Amino acid sequence: xxxxxxxxxxxxxxxxxxxxxxxxxxxxxxxxxxxxxxxxxxxxxxxxxxxxxxxxxxxxxxxxxxxxxxxxxxxxxxxxxxxxxxxxxxxxxxxxxxxxxxxxxxxxxxxxxxxxxxxxxxxxxxxxxxxxxxxxxxxxxxxxxxxxxxxxxxxxxxxxxxxxxxxxxxxxxxxxxxxxxxxxxxxxxxxxxxxxxxxxxxxxxxxxxxxxxxxxxxxxxxxxxxxxxxxxxxxxxxxxxxxxxxxxxxxxxxxxxxxxxxxxxxxxxxxxxxxxxxxxxxxxxxxxxxxxxxxxxxxxxxxxxxxxxxxxxxxxxxxxxxxxxxxxxxxxxxxxxxxxxxxxxxxxxxxxxxxxxxxxxxxxxxxxxxxxxxxxxxxxxxxxxxxxxxxxxxxxxxxxxxxxxxxxxxxxxxxxxxxxxxxxxxxxxxxxxxxxxxxxxxxxxxxxxxxxxxxxxxxxxxxxxxxxxxxxxxxxxxxxxxxxxxxxxxxxxxxxxxxxxxxxxxxxxxxxxxxxxxxxxxxxxxxxxxxxxxxxxxxxxxxxxxxxxxxxxxxxxxxxxxxxxxxxxxxxx
Numbered sequence: 087x088x089x090x091x092x093x094x095x096x097x098x099x100x101x102x103x104x105x106x107x108x109x110x111x112x113x114x115x116x117x118x119x120x121x122x123x124x125x126x127x128x129x130x131x132x133x134x135x136x137x138x139x140x141x142x143x144x145x146x147x148x149x150x151x152x153x154x155x156x157x158x159x160x161x162x163x164x165x166x167x168x169x170x171x172x173x174x175x176x177x178x179x180x181x182x183x184x185x186x187x188x189x190x191x192x193x194x195x196x197x198x199x200x201x202x203x204x205x206x207x208x209x210x211x212x213x214x215x216x217x218x219x220x221x222x223x224x225x226x227x228x229x230x231x232x233x234x235x236x237x238x239x240x241x242x243x244x245x246x247x248x249x250x251x252x253x254x255x256x257x258x259x260x261x262x263x264x265x266x267x268x269x270x271x272x273x274x275x276x277x278x279x280x281x282x283x284x285x286x287x288x289x290x291x292x293x294x295x296x297x298x299x300x301x302x303x304x305x306x307x308x309x310x311x312x313x314x315x316x317x318x319x320x321x322x323x324x325x326x327x328x329x330x331x332x333x334x335x336x337x338x339x340x341x342x343x344x345x346x347x348x349x350x351x352x353x354x355x356x357x358x359x360x361x362x363x364x365x366x367x368x369x370x371x372x373x374x375x376x377x378x379x380x381x382x383x384x385x386x387x388x389x390x391x392x393x394x395x396x397x398x399x400x401x402x403x404x405x406x407x408x409x410x411x412x413x414x415x416x417x418x419x420x421x422x423x424x425x426x427x428x429x430x431x432x433x434x435x436x437x438x439x440x441x442x443x444x445x446x447x448x449x450x451x452x453x454x455x456x457x458x459x460x461x462x463x464x465x466x467x468x469x470x471x472x473x474x475x476x477x478x479x480x481x482x483x484x485x486x487x488x489x490x491x492x493x494x495x496x497x498x499x500x501x502x503x504x505x506x507x508x509x510x511x512x513x514x515x516x517x518x519x520x521x522x523x524x525x526x527x528x529x530x531x532x533x534x535x536x537x538x539x540x541x542x543x544x545x546x547x548x549x550x551x552x553x554x555x556x557x558x559x560x561x562x563x564x565x566x567x568x569x570x571x572x573x574x575x576x577x578x579x580x581x582x583x584x585x586x587x588x589x590x591x592x593x594x595x596x597x598x599x600x601x602x603x604x605x606x607x608x609x610x611x612x613x614x615x616x617x618x619x620x621x622x623x624x625x626x627x628x629x630x631x632x633x634x635x636x637x638x639x640x641x642x643x644x645x646x647x648x649x650x651x652x653x654x655x656x657x658x659x
Contacts, residue, residue, distance in 0.1 A: 090389070092396055093216070096173040107165035108224065110158045115228035117155035119236045122370070124148045126240075126363035162225065174213040181205060181395060189404040190470040191430070199282025204398055207277050208391040215388035222381055226374035233371040240364045244346060266324050269317060271390040276314045278394075283310055405469055407490055414488040417496055417577040419481040420445050421467070421608060426476035428462060436462050437631045440476070449609040451619035453652060454628035460612045463628075464580045467610070468497055498576035502583045502614075504563040511540055512547040515569045522573060534569035536562070568600070579609040583618070616653050625649070 097104065128144050182205060193201075237245040287294060287303050294303055344365070351361055423442040429435045437459045444450050452460040465471055466478060469490055477484050485493055506514050515530055516522040527547065531537045539562050543549040551557050551566075558566070571579065581600070597618070613619040620639040627635045627642065627649045635646040642649040 090392070093173070093212075093392065096176055097169065100169045100172060103165050103169055107162045107169070110162035110165075111225045111228055114155055114158040114162060114225065115232040117151050117158060118229055118370075119232035119367075121148065121151050121155070122233075122236060122363050122367045124151060125366060126359045129359035129362055166224075170216040171213065173216055174209060177212070177395065178205060178209050181209065181399065184399055187403050188401065190465070191404055192401065197282040197286070199285035200278050202285060203274075203278035203281040204395060207281060208274060208394050211274070211391035212388050212395065215384040215391075218381060218384050222377055226377050226381075229374045230371065230378075233367050233374075237364055237367050237371065240360050240367070241350070244350075244364060245368075266321060266386040267389055269320050269324070270387045271393070273314070273317045273321065273387075274390050274394055276310070276317055280307075280310050280314060283307060405472060405490065408487060411487060411489045412483075413492040414480060414483065414485075414496055417480055417608065418446060421578070422479045423463070423466075424476050424479065426466065426473045426478060428466060428471065428473050430471075435474075435631050437466075437473075440633060442626065442633070442636075444608055444610075445623075446608055447606050448623040449604060449611060449619075449621075451611045451613045451622035451625045452628060453613045453616060453619070453625060453649065455652070457630075458628035459631045460628055461582065464499075464582075464610050464612065467578075468499070468580070469493060496576055497578045497580060498571040498574045499580040500564075500567050500571045500582065504560075504567045506551060506558075506563055506566060508550065508552060510545075510548050510550055511543065511566065514551065514566055515573055517570055519573060526573060527569075530569040530573035531566075533572050534565045536565035536569050539565075577607055579604060579607055581609060581611045583612060583614045616656055 124144060124147055128141070128148075185201060185205075234245070283306070287307075294300060351358060421442075421444040423440045426437060426440040427435055428437040440459075440463065442450075442463075452463060454460055462471075466473055467485070469485055472486065477486070479485065480488075480493075480496075507517065511531075512524065512527050513520070515527045524547065528537065531540055531547075539558075540546055540549075611619055611622065613622075613625075616639075619625060622639070624636055625639060625642055626633055627646055629648055634648055635642060637645070643653060
C-alpha cells in the first residue's frame with residue numbers, strides 16, 4: 087500500500103475539510119445508531135405497552151434524528167468528494183507538467199496512446215476509487231462501530247453469534263485481494279494498449295484506407311478488446327465472490343442468533359422490542375461490512391493505477407538545468423561544436439568527433455545520405471539531447487550552463503514535417519507569442535506568402551484549421567510554419583527543407599522571405615534538395631556521423647566525391 091502513502095501528501099493540504107467531514111461522519115454514525123434505539127422505544131412503549139400518547143413525541147424525535155442524519159450524510163459526502171476530486175486534479179496537473187519536463191528521448195520510447203492512458207484512464211481509476219474511499223472507508227467503520235456497540239449493548243451473546251464467524255472469511259479475502267491486484271494491473275496495461283492502438287489508427291486513418299486495411303485493423307482491435315474483456319470478467323468473478331462469501335458467513339451467524347433470540351423471548355429474558363431492534367440493527371450492520379469488502383476491488387484497481395502513475399512520476403528527465411543556470415545573452419559571436427559525439431541509448435555513435443565553428447550571420451547547410459546525422463546536429467543545439475562527449479558553445483558559453491527556455495527562445499525552427507495545432511490560423515502563427523498583435527501576425531503571414539490563402543478562409547485569421555492543419559494543403563501548412571518562425575524573429579534559424587511542400591511560385595516567394603529573414607542571423611539548413619543550398623556560406627557534408635568535408639558548392643563539386651555523387655543523383659537528367 088506504499089502508493090497510498092504517497093497519495094497522502096496530496097490530502098494533507100485539505101486537513102481542515104477532512105476534519106470537518108470526519109465530525110459529520112461521527113454525527114452520522116451516532117444518529118444512524120440512535121434511530122434503532124428510537125425504533126425499539128416505539129415498539130416497547132407504544133405497541134407492547136399500548137401507550138399511544140407517547141407516540142407523537144417518539145415520532146418527532148425520530149424525524150429530527152433522520153433529518154440531521156441526512157444533513158450529516160450530505161455534508162460529509164460533499165466535502166469528501168471535493169477533497170477527492172481536488173486530489174485527482176492536482177495529480178493530473180502534476181503528471182501533465184512532469185511529461186512536459188521530460189526529454190525528447192522519453193517520448194521517442196513511449197507510445198502517445200500509452201501516455202494518454204496514464205492521464206485519462208489511470209487517473210480516472212484513482213479518481214473513482216478516492217471518491218468512494220473518502221465517502222466509505224472512513225464512514226463505514228464508524229457505522230460498524232456504532233451499530234456493533236448497540237447490538238452488544240442489547241444482548242452481547244446474540245451479537246457475539248452474529249459476528250464471531252466473520253474472522254473465518256479473512257484468509258480467503260486476503261488471497262482473493264492478492265490475485266485481484268495482479269489482474270487489475272493487467273487490466274490497466276491492456277486498457278493502455280487499446281488507447282495506444284486507437285490513437286495510432288485514427289492518426290493514420292488515411293493510410294489505413296489507402297491500403298484497404300480496415301478489416302485488418304478491426305480484427306486487431308477485436309482481439310485486443312476481447313483480451314480486455316476476459317481480464318475484466320476475472321475481476322468481476324472475484325468481486326462477486328468476496329461479498330457473497332461475507333454474506334454466507336453472516337447469514338450463518340444471523341441464523342444462530344435468531345434461533346437463540348427466539349428462545350430468549352420465550353424464556354422472558356429478551357423483550358420483543360429489543361429483539362426486533364436487534365434484528366434490524368444486525369441487518370443494517372451487514373450492509374457497511376459488505377460495502378467494505380466491495381471497496382476492496384476499488385483499492386486493488388487504484389493500487390495498480392497509482393503504481394503506473396507514480397512509476398511515471400519517478401522517471402527523471404535526461405535534460406536538466408544546472409543550478410545557477412544563466413539566461414543566454416544576445417547571440418553575437420560564433421556557435422561551436424567542440425569534438426561532439428552522440429549516440430542514442432549508448433548504442434552505435436550517430437555523431438563522432440564533430441568539430442564545427444559557425445560565424446554569426448552564416449548560412450550553414452548540412453547535407454549527406456539518410457542517417458548521416460544532419461538532424462541530430464541541430465537537435466543537440468536545441469538541447470533535445472546532450473552530447474555523450476564534447477560540448478556546444480554559443481559565444482563561448484556552454485549551452486548546458488544556460489536556461490533551456492532562454493536557449494530555445496533564441497532559436498526558430500521550421501521542419502519538413504509541419505506541426506500545427508487544432509486552433510485558429512492566428513494562434514498557430516503566434517504559437518509561443520500569444521501576446522502578439524494581429525498586425526504582427528498578418529505581417530509574418532504576408533512575408534511567408536500565406537496572406538492570400540488566409541484571406542480566402544471562412545473566418546480568415548480566426549479560422550480553425552483542424553487537427554495538424556488537416557483542412558489546409560501541404561504547402562499552406564508549410565507557409566504557416568514559416569510565418570510562425572518569422573514572427574518569432576530569432577537570432578538562430580533551423581530550416582529542415584522548409585520549402586519542400588511548396589509549388590514553384592510559392593517557393594520562390596518564400597525563399598525570398600527567408601533570405602530577408604536570414605540577414606544578420608545564423609542559419610542551419612538541413613538540405614535534401616541540394617538546389618536550395620547552393621548559395622550557402624558553407625556546406626557541411628556528413629557521412630555515417632562524421633564530417634567528411636566543408637566548403638562552398640562549387641568547391642565541393644570539385645573536391646568532395648560524396649557531395650558530387652549526391653548532386654549528380656538529383657540533377658543527372
